[in-house]
Amino acid sequence: MDKTVKISIIDRREPLECAPGVVLLDAIRSAGVAMESPCSGKGLCGKCKVRVLYGVAPSPKEDERRLLSVSEIESGFRLACLLSVDSDLTIDIPHEETGHKILTSGTKPDFQFELSIRKEVLDAPSRSPDCNSPYEELLAGAVPSLAKMTLPLLQTLTPLDGGYKTSEKHLTVVWDGDSPLAIEAGDTSDAIYGIAVDIGTTTVAVALVNLKNGEELGTSSAVNPQKNHGLDVLSRIDYARRLGAAGRHILQSLIAQALDEMAVSLCAECGVEARSVYSITVAANVTMLHLFLGIDPVSIGVAPFAPVFLRALSVRSSDVGLRSFPSAMLFTLPSVSAYIGADIVAGAYVCGMAKQKENVLFIDIGTNGEIVLASKGRLMSCSCAAGPALEGMNISCGMRAAAGAIEDVSIFSDRRAENALRLKVIGDVPPVGICGSGILSAIRELLRVGLIQKDGYMLSKEDLTPDNPLLSILCVYDGKSAARLSPQPHEVVITQKDVRQVQLAKGAILSGFMALLKKAGLEMDDVRRVLVAGQFGAHLPVESLTGCGVLPDILKNRVEYVGNTSVAGAYMAMMSRVARKEMEELAGEIEYTELSMMDGYQDIFLDSLEFPTFKKNS
Amino acid sequence: MADILSEISENLQIGKAKVVVELVGRALEEGIPPQRILDEGLLAGMGIIGTKFKAGDVFVPEVLVAARAMNKGAEVLKPKLAAEGIAAKGKAVIGTVKGDLHDIGKNLVKMMMEGRGIEIVDLGVDVPSDRFLASAKENDASIICCSALLTTTMGELKTVVDAVKASDISGKVKVMVGGAPVTQAFCDQIGADCYTPDAASAAEAAVGFI
Numbered sequence: 050m051d052k053t054v055k056i057s058i059i060d061r062r063e064p065l066e067c068a069p070g071v072v073l074l075d076a077i078r079s080a081g082v083a084m085e086s087p088c089s090g091k092g093l094c095g096k097c098k099v100r101v102l103y104g105v106a107p108s109p110k111e112d113e114r115r116l117l118s119v120s121e122i123e124s125g126f127r128l129a130c131l132l133s134v135d136s137d138l139t140i141d142i143p144h145e146e147t148g149h150k151i152l153t154s155g156t157k158p159d160f161q162f163e164l165s166i167r168k169e170v171l172d173a174p175s176r177s178p179d180c181n182s183p184y185e186e187l188l189a190g191a192v193p194s195l196a197k198m199t200l201p202l203l204q205t206l207t208p209l210d211g212g213y214k215t216s217e218k219h220l221t222v223v224w225d226g227d228s229p230l231a232i233e234a235g236d237t238s239d240a241i242y243g244i245a246v247d248i249g250t251t252t253v254a255v256a257l258v259n260l261k262n263g264e265e266l267g268t269s270s271a272v273n274p275q276k277n278h279g280l281d282v283l284s285r286i287d288y289a290r291r292l293g294a295a296g297r298h299i300l301q302s303l304i305a306q307a308l309d310e311m312a313v314s315l316c317a318e319c320g321v322e323a324r325s326v327y328s329i330t331v332a333a334n335v336t337m338l339h340l341f342l343g344i345d346p347v348s349i350g351v352a353p354f355a356p357v358f359l360r361a362l363s364v365r366s367s368d369v370g371l372r373s374f375p376s377a378m379l380f381t382l383p384s385v386s387a388y389i390g391a392d393i394v395a396g397a398y399v400c401g402m403a404k405q406k407e408n409v410l411f412i413d414i415g416t417n418g419e420i421v422l423a424s425k426g427r428l429m430s431c432s433c434a435a436g437p438a439l440e441g442m443n444i445s446c447g448m449r450a451a452a453g454a455i456e457d458v459s460i461f462s463d464r465r466a467e468n469a470l471r472l473k474v475i476g477d478v479p480p481v482g483i484c485g486s487g488i489l490s491a492i493r494e495l496l497r498v499g500l501i502q503k504d505g506y507m508l509s510k511e512d513l514t515p516d517n518p519l520l521s522i523l524c525v526y527d528g529k530s531a532a533r534l535s536p537q538p539h540e541v542v543i544t545q546k547d548v549r550q551v552q553l554a555k556g557a558i559l560s561g562f563m564a565l566l567k568k569a570g571l572e573m574d575d576v577r578r579v580l581v582a583g584q585f586g587a588h589l590p591v592e593s594l595t596g597c598g599v600l601p602d603i604l605k606n607r608v609e610y611v612g613n614t615s616v617a618g619a620y621m622a623m624m625s626r627v628a629r630k631e632m633e634e635l636a637g638e639i640e641y642t643e644l645s646m647m648d649g650y651q652d653i654f655l656d657s658l659e660f661p662t663f664k665k666n667s
Numbered sequence: 668m669a670d671i672l673s674e675i676s677e678n679l680q681i682g683k684a685k686v687v688v689e690l691v692g693r694a695l696e697e698g699i700p701p702q703r704i705l706d707e708g709l710l711a712g713m714g715i716i717g718t719k720f721k722a723g724d725v726f727v728p729e730v731l732v733a734a735r736a737m738n739k740g741a742e743v744l745k746p747k748l749a750a751e752g753i754a755a756k757g758k759a760v761i762g763t764v765k766g767d768l769h770d771i772g773k774n775l776v777k778m779m780m781e782g783r784g785i786e787i788v789d790l791g792v793d794v795p796s797d798r799f800l801a802s803a804k805e806n807d808a809s810i811i812c813c814s815a816l817l818t819t820t821m822g823e824l825k826t827v828v829d830a831v832k833a834s835d836i837s838g839k840v841k842v843m844v845g846g847a848p849v850t851q852a853f854c855d856q857i858g859a860d861c862y863t864p865d866a867a868s869a870a871e872a873a874v875g876f877i
């Protein structure tokens with residue numbers, strides 16, 4: 050068939066030409082336009098919303114009717130993954146993500162540098178102009194341990210192109226422990242750099258470090274490009290399973306290329322040559338490590354959740370497609386279990402969890418909440434499936450933390466109507482949705498003023514007396530009582546269903562704490578410090594965490610935010626061989642509890658679902 | 668006499684197991700037929716909880732405490748019902764599919780179905796397809812309910828559907844599927860008999876199959 054359909058996207062110059070019947074999401078992506086699809090195009094999450102402005106689209110499918118509201122369908126909203134295009138269309142992609150800040154640094158303790166990378170400057174061996182014996186032998190004559198070079202090392206030798214021209218008196222050998230990494234012309238002993246990396250499921254953060262003094266020269270971050278194939282680790286594992294080796298290859302190249310490009314531009318910004326980077330150290334969760342190294346992740350997705358590998362690995366960067374860094378070694382940090390990855394080991398290490406004399410809880414809050422409890426020299430961990438609700442997903446008006454997202458809510462129960470609500474919106478624009486921190490703060494406020502009860506029931510207008518000033522906040526949305534934060538046209542509401550989603554998420558996390566405390570024989574009050582790590586947790590104020598009962602109120606004054614401890618751990622592993630070794634030991638010491646297999650877990654979870662109660666007049 | 672039945676229903680809804688047991692005993696003493704106590708007291712109360720759960724007005728903990736109260740009340744009734752030769756409305760086997768360890772959602776479905784008077788054989792979690800099949804045959808069940816909570820294990824639902832289709836109970840047993848990532852479209856695609864988005868609707872649908 051030579052007939053094509055044209056898809057025009059508002060704000061993009063060229064329309065896309067596609068074969069009729071193409072799925073809109075595939076068409077958008079094939080044009081290189083980033084589009085989120087948390088469920089990886091299965092018609093489950095309702096997040097690949099587009100608005101059809103002109104043209105005729107087939108009528109909405111049942112799943113679209115379920116995931117979109119009636120008013121959305123009336124205004125032309127559709128789900129790109131369920132819409133097959135048969136004739137020319139003009140569409141708008143609403144709330145495209147705009148760069149939100151990503152945390153790149155975290156708490157680090159003082160420690161001794163002890164690099165495994167070092168440089169040795171030698172007198173360049175002399176050779177007569179007509180000598181035709183191999184350069185390898187010539188070098189081995191000067192440095193016996195350079196005999197029988199490995200292929201990657203031979204590949205760093207570029208004799209006529211600067212390897213060791215006769216004009217250079219010196220040459221520099223770069224060592225990683227006892228193995229030579231590269232041979233460079235001249236004395237390059239001043240230029241020695243490394244890159245610390247955190248590969249998150251959502252975002253990638255890198256830091257460029259001068260290995261000579263440990264100085265962080267610059268940081269950068271970007272969205273993990275694998276995100277278009279599923280937002281959470283399970284959707285990505287499923288993608289890899291469905292597409293087999295090809296899927297694995299796609300995911301591997303996506304992250305390797307993105308990391309390579311990020312690192313190259315960071316080097317350029319800081320005036321560092323990519324070939325002077327000798328160490329790239331990576332912390333990540335177990336699925337991300339498998340995908341980055343091109344290792345099959347499928348077994349991580351099904352019980353008994355056995356990964357292919359957990360230990361720390363050291364390979365040539367070029368082996369995994371970091372093409373711009375031919376001289377660098379890649380080191381990946383060790384993990385504990387399929388759901389307690391190297392990112393958590395890194396966090397536990399930089400927070401000194403093994404050395405804690407008190408009872409300390411460490412938590413990285415995200416789609417999965419990973420928790421480590423240190424108690425009397427024992428380290429216990431678990432992972433709880435919080436789901437994406439706390440990140441604004443599966444929430445009626447939920448969105449990512451981007452411009453237009455409500456991020457904080459205050460309710461004044463003593464004021465009338467329009468003054469009763471105060472919103473903080475990212476980018477100071479009119480609100481179009483609500484992000485994770487906004488949802489938690491809204492629910493905290495609704496709980497505080499009593500519009501949501503501790504069992505999660507949201508009051509309706511009939512439950513209030515006619516003179517109650519809070520009446521103006523309640524509305525009817527899809528036939529049920531809801532709290533309205535912002536009016537039409539971009540109505541933002543919190544529904545009963547949203548409250549239930551948050552209740553499940555907070556219940557999952559709190560139940561993880563409770564389960565570990567139970568195993569350790571501790572009460573909540575025995576916990577002296579709570580360390581909140583990670584990108585997402587950093588945006589959640591203590592009042593929201595305790596106000597929604599993610600954390601019990603008793604811990605309110607014991608919470609500390611420790612930042613991106615994953616990249617901090619990668620930094621430490623790069624700067625110190627001792628740290629590297631200690632992390633490997635730590636990974637072996639952390640015990641892992643699979644919550645779904647723990648006796649009595651269901652009861653712990655049920656107890657954790659209850660919201661906190663507030664004293665009257667608070 | 669109807670008062671005591673609605674009292675049973677009300678106390679069941681707020682999870683007062685002790686009171687429910689006491690009231691069921693008293694209703695029997697008053698000579699109310701056990702079948703009527705079951706239908707208009709216990710199952711009626713559980714039905715209301717089911718409706719409220721579907722609407723989001725009550726949540727998992729409330730359903731579970733109500734179900735516990737119902738089970739306690741049903742224990743008192745059981746010998747009486749048996750003595751009168753009254754059997755359960757039908758039988759279903761239930762479990763979470765192989766590779767998946769989540770059981771809270773599955774337990775909810777189980778309780779809602781019990782609340783509709785269906786006898787449930789619970790196979791637990793990580794259940795391979797042949798166990799679903801063997802248990803359905805052994806118990807002469809008319810429904811197999813399987814749940815999958817992970818994107819990575821929902822494919823296993825198809826394995827169960829296919830196994831049933833290839834067996835000699837094909838056509839005699841309905842396969843119901845559910846779980847967070849499952850949709851009606853997925854159900855159609857794998858050829859399962861029924862999908863429901865929540866536990867209360869699952870129980871309703873199951874009653875229709877018996």
